[in-house]
Amino acid sequence: MSKLIIALMLLISNLVYGAFPAPATSSKDMVVSGHLYATEVGNNILKAGGNAIDAAVAVGYALAVVHPCCGNIGGGGFMLIRFANGKSTFINFREKAPAHININQYIDQQGRVINDYLSTGHMNQGLQKPYLAVGIPGTVKGLNTALEKYGTKPLATVMAPAIKLAENGFNVLPGDASIFKLQEANFRNEPNVAKIFLKNNRTYLNGERLVQRELAQTLKNIAKNGSAGFYQGEVAEKIVTASSLGGGSITKEDLLNYTVTEAAPLQCDYKNFHIITTPPPGSGVTVCEALKILEAYPLRQFGFHSAMGSHYVLEAFRFSYADRNQFLGDPLFVANPVAKLLSPSHIQKIRTRIKPDRATPSSFIHFTTEGANTTAYVIVDKEGTAVSVSYTLNDYFGAKVIPGDTGFFLNNELADFTIKPNTANNYGLYQGWPNLMAPNKQPLSSMAPTIITQNNQLFMVIGTPGGSTIPSQLVNVILNVIEYGMNIQEAEDMPRFHMQWLPDRVYMEPFTFSVDTQRLLEKMGYQFQLGSPYGSLLWGAVAGILKDPTSHLLNGAMDSRRSNGAATGE
Numbered sequence: 001m002s003k004l005i006i007a008l009m010l011l012i013s014n015l016v017y018g019a020f021p022a023p024a025t026s027s028k029d030m031v032v033s034g035h036l037y038a039t040e041v042g043n044n045i046l047k048a049g050g051n052a053i054d055a056a057v058a059v060g061y062a063l064a065v066v067h068p069c070c071g072n073i074g075g076g077g078f079m080l081i082r083f084a085n086g087k088s089t090f091i092n093f094r095e096k097a098p099a100h101i102n103i104n105q106y107i108d109q110q111g112r113v114i115n116d117y118l119s120t121g122h123m124n125q126g127l128q129k130p131y132l133a134v135g136i137p138g139t140v141k142g143l144n145t146a147l148e149k150y151g152t153k154p155l156a157t158v159m160a161p162a163i164k165l166a167e168n169g170f171n172v173l174p175g176d177a178s179i180f181k182l183q184e185a186n187f188r189n190e191p192n193v194a195k196i197f198l199k200n201n202r203t204y205l206n207g208e209r210l211v212q213r214e215l216a217q218t219l220k221n222i223a224k225n226g227s228a229g230f231y232q233g234e235v236a237e238k239i240v241t242a243s244s245l246g247g248g249s250i251t252k253e254d255l256l257n258y259t260v261t262e263a264a265p266l267q268c269d270y271k272n273f274h275i276i277t278t279p280p281p282g283s284g285v286t287v288c289e290a291l292k293i294l295e296a297y298p299l300r301q302f303g304f305h306s307a308m309g310s311h312y313v314l315e316a317f318r319f320s321y322a323d324r325n326q327f328l329g330d331p332l333f334v335a336n337p338v339a340k341l342l343s344p345s346h347i348q349k350i351r352t353r354i355k356p357d358r359a360t361p362s363s364f365i366h367f368t369t370e371g372a373n374t375t376a377y378v379i380v381d382k383e384g385t386a387v388s389v390s391y392t393l394n395d396y397f398g399a400k401v402i403p404g405d406t407g408f409f410l411n412n413e414l415a416d417f418t419i420k421p422n423t424a425n426n427y428g429l430y431q432g433w434p435n436l437m438a439p440n441k442q443p444l445s446s447m448a449p450t451i452i453t454q455n456n457q458l459f460m461v462i463g464t465p466g467g468s469t470i471p472s473q474l475v476n477v478i479l480n481v482i483e484y485g486m487n488i489q490e491a492e493d494m495p496r497f498h499m500q501w502l503p504d505r506v507y508m509e510p511f512t513f514s515v516d517t518q519r520l521l522e523k524m525g526y527q528f529q530l531g532s533p534y535g536s537l538l539w540g541a542v543a544g545i546l547k548d549p550t551s552h553l554l555n556g557a558m559d560s561r562r563s564n565g566a567a568t569g570e
Ligand code: GLY
Pocket: 373, 374, 392, 393, 394, 395, 413, 416, 444, 445, 446, 447, 467, 468
């Protein structure tokens, strides 16, 4: 091919974005989050000389105000950091089960799991024990620990924008209004929630100003007293009181004893890319395992969403989710066989089980009985330090309760535990004994904030919400970039497909496969369902930054599925 043609192709590929918006570009820094106002907060901290960790903490607190379905101080999550010098670390602030939890409370006299104690809507069904779903929140200690260890700005400085947004209010955006609308009945059920989130007995509309004075007061408490402003004193007392009235067992000691852990990230290679991701209790293992299985197949030659390429991706999901669901749990409680699952012999054994022309029935992978909603954001600063944060209340607005007049929602993260092995949870996941609920234990999470490098240079920073679909979404997007050459916005916006071993089903968004491709896959034995395992038609909201290896420009994109999101750099 002549140099002229190559130059023309490069020019065209830089100019043409098909039907997709162009990613945001910057030669300096980038912030991508699920809410425009939170992204602005991150941009301003970077502009004022803060580093990516300062910005990540500021965005985390800001999302707790402007994106209260998902951003939070009453939940938990993970922060993955790759510093400009190439070193990386992982901060785990996942919620923990209270010390006095009793798994038998979640099982009825017939031995069935009482899912209503753990899932959305329990209040509508008259089961007034919402605090049975609540884990000890980790977000405040997690964000504050990250700031103390790796930030440069005082806590009060990075929290100031969030406090202002809560105290003075913000104009509700269309995406906020639609999320609120879905929760109208749940908000009405709790007088202290209704007081804040309903106006004239209905949810806030686009353009109306939502003020959260009580949340502002709680945030001020934290800004003044650090983590003690949440885990001790009046906020802690209000959580304990509300828990005891609401069927839970959270004690002052549970809050006082909550600890954040720091660990080495999980690392693996896909071709000449290096993946830095989330160790258990997160699900980076599943991202790595699926990619390792797929390394052997010529996906690019098969073509994007071709029957053959999709077959191998689905099989990689089936086997890697089967391993995740059966063998992983809180590393402080179980020995996770991560090295074995990613070993060449295990990966090769899986490949020999994958037939080129047939779907593997999930029932052929035996269940071992031996003993949406999250938000993700990504930031790169001018030095090149990259941060990917995923944190969550689990369902939208978590347990849908606010303790007293604290103004913040508490999670329903305990729903991520196995209550009874081989019984589906809210995400339809059939999980094993390593993830059994136990006192002080962290439930296994699907969250997997991830950073990718190539030749030791930053290449990609991503994360997404979406419960059980998180690892498969990330693999979809990574393949779209690495195998199919899409830019970050295209890669995120393309329709996605998902399979999680059980149920033995392919979940797909609208327009994922052509009718003839779907027929070819059905002939191989696949069964399809439109929508996610938890009922939504679309899923996820990937936040991503791609660093162009040639121009070194940062390309940022927020998934178009989250209309309020924004990617901006200086
Ligand atoms: N609560 C969703 C997850 O952590 O997987």
